Amino acid sequence: FRAGLYTSPHLVSYLERIRIGKAPVTKKDFAAVLSLIREMIGDLISEKKLLSPPTHFEILTCMAFLYFSWKKVDIAVLEVGMGGRFDATNVVTPLVSVITTISSEHQKFLGKTLREISLEKAGIIKPGIPVVCGVKSRPSFKTIKERAEELEAPFxxxxxxxxxxxxxxxxxxxxxxxxxxxxxxxFTPALLGEHQGKNAAIAIAASEQLNKAWKKLEKDKIIKGIETASWPGRLEKINQSPFVILDGAHNEEGAIALRHYIQKVAASPIILIFAVMRDKKIKDLADILFPLFDVVLLTRFPYYRAAEPEDIKKKAQKYIDKIIVEPDPNLAMRIAIEKATLRGTVVVAGSLFLVGEIKKYWKKNQSK
Structure with a gap:
């Protein structure tokens, strides 16, 4: 099958967001699709069929749809950008809707309670379309199941x-x-961490729904996919000595999964490089992660929503004795490698944007 994949954010290049199989969209095709979308937006605005330009994410979503159409993909996996109900991807009628987990994030937009967030996520459920739910929290599970029942969507x-x-x-x-x-x-997933087994189970359940609604997927190929899948920036090992792990954990759920993994595999000294968006629950993330580490290097990435290292420090005062502030992520990485020595561990976490910066640094320096 020719399978399209649309995800966000990217780590290093925008091209990563739109893929067919493992191949990202080429620069030439990206430019061609964007040029056409830009022209269409101009026409729609001049004809007053569109009151204002689409958002950044809406444009990228349109680009993905158009590109997949051009390339005649057999099927596409669309990752919601935020929430679900009002997300740009939610214009489609899918073969199956998948809700993986629910956590307390984006509360400014999705609601203050898990119930409110669950209702927003459940906004992707369509009448009569199967829903695969990996949520464990009973209140959130109940909210999503009730919405599926209202729409007569198999749950x-x-x-x-x-x-x-x-x-x-x-x-x-x-x-x-x-x-x-x-x-x-x-199965034994190629992806590291106990939580990836749960993710794999959700993928299996979704695959079985596709068996009924689309085409038969062979069991051995489903397992092969799980055991060979790669996912950059999610417990990604990039070096052995010292042991260097990159993980985009940016919410409490992700931080807990990372903590469990580090507790099992990390050798001392353990160094953390941490940067995060300023709208995240910084104190809670610090309480989950910082106690594990001998040194915590606070840095930032070049994005307008990034928290300043000094602001992170103020919210993590109880760990002041182990904190070093280094705003430049490249210098932070050099310090971390030096402090870890060959026998220790370096963990990069807090944001996929930080992971992307470190991946660029690592690639550049490994090629020297």
Whole structure:
């Protein structure tokens, strides 16, 4: 199959956001699609069919749709940008809707409570379209299930029966078993961390819904996909000595998953390079992550929403003895490598934008 993929944000290049298979859109095609969209926007505004220009994300979403149409993809996976109900991707009628998790973020836009956030996420549910739900929190699960029932959308709770999902620990990490009404799956994800087994179970459940609504997907190929998948910036190992891990954890759920992984595998001294968006729950993230580390390097990335290192420091005063402020992420990385020594661990976390900056730095310096 020719499968399209639309995700955000990117790590290094905008081209990463729109892919077919593993291949990102080319610069030539990106420019061609953007030029056409730009022309159409101008025409629609002049004809007063559009009152104002679309947002940045709306333009990228239109570009992805157009590009996938040009390339005649068989199927496409669309990642919601934020929330669901009012997201630009929500104009489609999908084969299956997938809600992975619910956490307390983007509360300024999605609501202050988990129920309000859950309702926004449930906004992607369409009448009669199957819903795969990986949410474990009972109140959020209940909210999403009730919305599916209102729209007569078949509902599948991936973890509704805990006995169907089993975790096994081994010397190399984790392996998993997941039983559905259709089959039993045993797999060891290529992606690191216990939480990736849960993500894989959600993907399996979605695949089984596609079996009914689209085309038959062979079980062995589903497992092969899980065991060979790569996802840059999510517990991505880029060096062995010192052990260097990049992770875009930027909310409490992601930080907890990262903490669990670091507790199991990291060798001392353990150094954290941390930067974050200023609208995140900085104090809560600090309380989850900072106690694990011998040194915490606070930095920033070039984006208008990035928190200043000094502001992060003010919200993490209880860890002042281990904090070093270095606004330049490249210099922060050099300091971290030096302090970790060959036997230690360096973790880069807090934002995918920070991960992207470090990936660019690492590629540049490895090529020297």
């Amino acid at each position: 599948y709770g991936v973890f509704a029966h805990p006995a169907y999902f089993k975790v096994y620990t081994n010397t190399d990490g984790y392996s998993f078993e997941f039983a559905t009404p259709e089959a039993k799956y045993s």
